[in-house]
Amino acid sequence: MRDKSIFTPWISLAPALTVILVMLGASLFYAIAESLGFISVIGQGDISFSAYRATLAADSEFWVSLGFSLWISITSTFISSVIALALAVWLSSRNKESDTLALNWNLAFPHLVFAIALLLFLSQSGLFARWAASLGLIAAPDQFPILVRDRFGIGIILSYIGKEVPFLTLILLSVLRSQSIRYDVVAENLGASHWQRLRYVTIPQVLPALLAGDLLVFGFIFSSYEVPALLGVGYPRALPVLALRFFLDPDLRARSEGMVISLIITLIVILVAVISLRIGERQE
Amino acid sequence: MTTVNINSLNKTYPNQPAPVLKDFSLSINDGEMVALLGPSGMGKSTLLKLITGIERPDSGDIQFDGSSILNVDPNKRGAVLMFQKSYLFPFLTVEDNIGFGLKVQRASPETIRGEVKRMLDLIGLPGIEKRKVGQLSGGEGQRVALARALVTNPKLLLLDEPLSSLDTEVRMNLQEAIRVIQRELGVTTTFVTHDLGEAMAMSDRMALLLNGEIVALDKPETLFHRPRSMAAAKFMGVSTFLNGDQLPVKCEARSLSQKLFAIRPEHIRVQKDGCEQSLQGVVSDCVFRGEYVEYQVAVGEMSVRARMPMPAQMFSHGEQVHVRFPAEYLFEVQN
Amino acid sequence: MKRIASYALRMILYFILVAPLLLFIAYAFSTRWFFPQPFPIEWTLTTFQRAIDDSRTLSSMAQGIWIAVLVSLLSLILALPTARVLGLRKFRGRQLAWLLLFLPTVIPPLAIGMGLNILFLRIGLAGTIAGVVLAHIIPTLPYTIFTLSSAYARFDENYEFQALALGASPWNIFFKVTLRMLAPSLVVATLFAFLISWSQYLLTLLIGGGQVITLPILLFSAASGGNPATIANLSLLFIAPPILVIAATARQLNQHGNEIREQY
Numbered sequence: 088m089r090d091k092s093i094f095t096p097w098i099s100l101a102p103a104l105t106v107i108l109v110m111l112g113a114s115l116f117y118a119i120a121e122s123l124g125f126i127s128v129i130g131q132g133d134i135s136f137s138a139y140r141a142t143l144a145a146d147s148e149f150w151v152s153l154g155f156s157l158w159i160s161i162t163s164t165f166i167s168s169v170i171a172l173a174l175a176v177w178l179s180s181r182n183k184e185s186d187t188l189a190l191n192w193n194l195a196f197p198h199l200v201f202a203i204a205l206l207l208f209l210s211q212s213g214l215f216a217r218w219a220a221s222l223g224l225i226a227a228p229d230q231f232p233i234l235v236r237d238r239f240g241i242g243i244i245l246s247y248i249g250k251e252v253p254f255l256t257l258i259l260l261s262v263l264r265s266q267s268i269r270y271d272v273v274a275e276n277l278g279a280s281h282w283q284r285l286r287y288v289t290i291p292q293v294l295p296a297l298l299a300g301d302l303l304v305f306g307f308i309f310s311s312y313e314v315p316a317l318l319g320v321g322y323p324r325a326l327p328v329l330a331l332r333f334f335l336d337p338d339l340r341a342r343s344e345g346m347v348i349s350l351i352i353t354l355i356v357i358l359v360a361v362i363s364l365r366i367g368e369r370q371e
Numbered sequence: 372m373t374t375v376n377i378n379s380l381n382k383t384y385p386n387q388p389a390p391v392l393k394d395f396s397l398s399i400n401d402g403e404m405v406a407l408l409g410p411s412g413m414g415k416s417t418l419l420k421l422i423t424g425i426e427r428p429d430s431g432d433i434q435f436d437g438s439s440i441l442n443v444d445p446n447k448r449g450a451v452l453m454f455q456k457s458y459l460f461p462f463l464t465v466e467d468n469i470g471f472g473l474k475v476q477r478a479s480p481e482t483i484r485g486e487v488k489r490m491l492d493l494i495g496l497p498g499i500e501k502r503k504v505g506q507l508s509g510g511e512g513q514r515v516a517l518a519r520a521l522v523t524n525p526k527l528l529l530l531d532e533p534l535s536s537l538d539t540e541v542r543m544n545l546q547e548a549i550r551v552i553q554r555e556l557g558v559t560t561t562f563v564t565h566d567l568g569e570a571m572a573m574s575d576r577m578a579l580l581l582n583g584e585i586v587a588l589d590k591p592e593t594l595f596h597r598p599r600s601m602a603a604a605k606f607m608g609v610s611t612f613l614n615g616d617q618l619p620v621k622c623e624a625r626s627l628s629q630k631l632f633a634i635r636p637e638h639i640r641v642q643k644d645g646c647e648q649s650l651q652g653v654v655s656d657c658v659f660r661g662e663y664v665e666y667q668v669a670v671g672e673m674s675v676r677a678r679m680p681m682p683a684q685m686f687s688h689g690e691q692v693h694v695r696f697p698a699e700y701l702f703e704v705q706n
Numbered sequence: 707m708k709r710i711a712s713y714a715l716r717m718i719l720y721f722i723l724v725a726p727l728l729l730f731i732a733y734a735f736s737t738r739w740f741f742p743q744p745f746p747i748e749w750t751l752t753t754f755q756r757a758i759d760d761s762r763t764l765s766s767m768a769q770g771i772w773i774a775v776l777v778s779l780l781s782l783i784l785a786l787p788t789a790r791v792l793g794l795r796k797f798r799g800r801q802l803a804w805l806l807l808f809l810p811t812v813i814p815p816l817a818i819g820m821g822l823n824i825l826f827l828r829i830g831l832a833g834t835i836a837g838v839v840l841a842h843i844i845p846t847l848p849y850t851i852f853t854l855s856s857a858y859a860r861f862d863e864n865y866e867f868q869a870l871a872l873g874a875s876p877w878n879i880f881f882k883v884t885l886r887m888l889a890p891s892l893v894v895a896t897l898f899a900f901l902i903s904w905s906q907y908l909l910t911l912l913i914g915g916g917q918v919i920t921l922p923i924l925l926f927s928a929a930s931g932g933n934p935a936t937i938a939n940l941s942l943l944f945i946a947p948p949i950l951v952i953a954a955t956a957r958q959l960n961q962h963g964n965e966i967r968e969q970y
Contacts, residue, residue, distance in 0.1 A: 096791045096795050096797045096800075096803075097799075097803075099787040099788060099790060099791040100787070100788050100791055100792075100803055100807075102783075102784050102787065102788070103784040103785060103787075103788040103807060103847055103851060104788070104803070104806060104807065106784060106843060106844075106847070107806065107807060107809065107810060107844065107847060108806060110818075110822065110825075110840070110841075110844055111809055111810065111813065111818065111844070113821065113822075113825045114817070114818050114820075114821025114822045114825060115817075115821055116821070117821045117822075117824040117825050117828075118817060118820055118821035118824075120824075121824055174719075177715075185720075186716075189719070189720050189723050189724075190723070191952060192723060192724075192949075192952060193723045194952070195901075195945070195948040195949055195951070195952040196726060196945060196948070197905040197922070197944070197945070197948065199905070199907055199922055199925065199926065199944075200726070200925075200941050200944060200945050201726060203925070203929050203937060203941055204725075204726035204729055204730065204941070206929060206937075207729055207730075207733060207934055207937065207938070208725075208729065212741045214729060214744075216741065217741050217743060217744050218744045220741060220744075221743065221744040228741055253723070269454075269456075269458050270458060270460060272425060273452075273454075273458045273460075274460075274471070274475075275445055275446045276423055276445070276446070276450075276451055276452050277446075277451065277471055277472040277475065277519070277520075277523065278446050278447070278472050278475045278476060278523060279446055279471075279475040280446055280475070283475045287471070287474070287475070288460065291460075291462045291463075292462060306812075310814030310815075310816055310817075311814075312815075312816055312907075312908050313907050313908065313926070316926075317926065317929055317930070327814070327816050330816060330820075331816065331820075334820055334823075345820070346820060349814075349816055349817045349820050350817065352814055352816060352817065353813055353814055353816075353817040356812065356813070356814055357812060357813070360812045
């Protein structure tokens with residue numbers, strides 16, 4: 088083939104790499120700097136860990152939000168996985184393109200829009216409340232249970248489930264549709280019943296992809312802002328919401344704390360990503 | 372250890388006009404290995420699907436030891452299939468693959484371990500229990516697939532061109548291995564192939580399939596030397612058919628002018644000089660093929676294909692030669 | 707019986723997936739639909755018209771489209787040489803390159819946005835469209851690169867050699883041969899980039915700082931308010947491009963989408 092020196096590939100990679108690395112690098116630099124009080128919008132200060140101490144203090148709202156975010160992320164991911172698994176197994180028996188189309192359709196909806204739709208459905212004056220009223224189950228809006236903008240994040244969890252189930256289902260379906268039909272036949276031929284095939288053949292096949300998908304989904308939910316901002320309440324707040332509120336506060340100290348929280352979120356997400364990579368490598 | 376009776380199976384696929392299996396009947400004796408030979412798409416794979424229960428026949432019956440299996444669930448029939456690809460479960464080790472059939476029968480782990488070891492010894496690959504499927508070569512993979520099929524003591528073993536994707540030498544080894552194992556275990560087996568040599572090497576009897584029907588069923592030697600019909604003869608590589616009155620003058624068989632005779636290419640003699648029993652012809656092709664020489668000779672309107680083992684005389688295109696059909700190798704066929 | 711149950715379940719599934727859209731339509735095109743009416747009674751186009759005619763809606767849509775177009779273009783230009791090298795060449799450090807280029811998919815937009823907020827304030831890009839465009843490139847680039855690199859991996863360079871041997875200049879080769887052969891993937895990559903930029907909320911908020919307003923920002927504040935009709939109208943306008951894109955690329959998305967998801 089053509090003889091090119093080893094430097095050439097990197098020249099082609101340079102534009103994109105530079106853009107990404109410079110922006111990410113600078114962003115990271117300023118994030119850390121601000122968290123340390125060193126650099127801020129106004130001017131320079133001294134390096135101080137006070138923001139870190141304040142955030143990680145025992146009575147800080149950080150811990151409450153951390154717990155709340157973990158609750159939302161783990162619950163949403165878990166429930167979505169179970170539903171997605173059942174859905175994928177059910178749909179894999181039929182190879183209909185309309186299924187994938189319908190699932191892809193859902194993917195087109197941004198998370199924000201889905202959350203808004205949920206708001207319109209489930210709020211106390213929303214569609215379901217109106218149906219309940221016209222059926223005579225309730226008399227006034229405030230008799231309808233609070234499902235969105237509630238203290239337990241039910242609306243938030245439902246919103247994420249509604250978006251992540253199709254996403255995970257599509258991942259699982261692509262695994263199931265590639266080869267598994269034959270393995271299923273082979274297993275049946277060797278004497279396995281329907282449930283045995285599910286347990287010994289189908290699920291082991293999709294487990295790696297499901298795990299990878301779950302970690303991806305978890306990381307995304309944990310660090311996402313829009314949905315908990317829209318469907319959450321003042322207390323407890325999800326971690327990203329807390330971070331942003333602090334960051335937009337005119338008080339410099341609050342800004343630094345917001346940065347700290349944001350960096351912690353990033354750290355956790357990166358950790359999850361690394362775990363996922365390690366698991367992926369072990370599969371090989 | 373099972374006798375298999377297939378009676379008058381019919382199967383037509385919805386989007387095809389002609390039936391894929393037409394009144395198909397076959398009996399396989401206990402412990403016998405029967406080859407199903409025929410060109411692709413002739414219904415061989417369909418037959419296997421019907422036996423294992425992946426598909427249902429339109430009419431007819433399949434019986435194991437005298438009782439019908441058509442109403443038995445596919446996973447309970449005891450008819451185990453081996454494919455062209457090994458389809459070993461990639462997420463299981465070799466021993467978990469082989470033990471799969473026992474695991475779904477809820478056998479104890481000790482039993483499974485013992486049987487797996489026994490199987491690995493049988494297929495000539497002892498000690499590879501913990502290997503991953505991806506580390507096996509093609510031949511090894513198929514051996515393991517065989518072990519996986521046999522571990523449950525199936526009533527019937529079905530092989531669907533299991534060796535087609537293997538290299539020649541591996542293929543030969545595996546042919547022998549399957550034959551030996553099958554004989555030792557006494558498993559009733561039927562296998563599908565489009566390779567004549569393979570069918571002859573491995574089977575007790577061969578069934579030739581054309582258009583969903585069996586045109587011949589007999590021992591390989593019989594089919595090779597004395598196929599009874601023209602279709603079967605063609606299958607076995609015979610291309611020279613002569614009516615009684617086409618035979619050279621001094622042949623005794625000439626008196627039976629209404630009958631049709633055939634002779635294998637290896638038995639036809641191509642020689643420079645004529646004799647009483649020879650016909651004159653012109654060489655149109657002469658190809659050296661290593662172990663033998665292949666001749667194409669135009670005799671009158673016929674084109675005769677002959678093979679003679681080395682050392683054989685090479686002739687050039689257009690040369691005048693004589694073609695001799697030794698009477699002891701001529702046999703009668705039905706049209 | 708099993709078939710009927712399966713069919714019914716499938717219909718329910720499809721309905722759930724389509725329900726949000728139906729709800730938006732119901733709210734957007736009805737009037738005087740109050741609690742406790744279960745269904746809208748009066749239909750009208752006036753609310754929708756009013757929403758479209760609103761100058762803020764129009765300008766935010768225009769800005770969103772303009773930004774998304776710029777982002778797609780820039781993303782493509784940056785991604786093409788990158789994707790070519792990643793798809794066609796094996797070299798030392800390839801893994802590292804992939805890792806670095808896909809960092810944006812791992813680092814949360816929250817952190818990126820906050821850091822960039824400070825950076826851009828310092829260099830005067832905050833609150834500008836240029837700043838927002840630059841910021842949007844970060845999440846779109848990995849997807850563009852990935853789509854195009856898959857296309858390049860399937861690309862046979864011999865076509866280019868052939869053109870060269872026939873006397874074509876490098877520009878000619880690139881535009882007349884390479885780009886044309888990559889066209890389907892180019893379209894998908896562009897549409898993906900467009901969608902990602904169009905749907906951005908947090909980055910636009912943090913970089914735009916209240917001066918660059920796109921539709922999602924408008925929508926978010928409307929949703930925090932409470933008029934369902936307005937919310938529904940804005941939502942419909944917001945999801946129109948994504949739906950069109952998905953409809954246009956449904957088949958190709960199937961393959962690409964799975965690859966992209968699995969890429970992680």
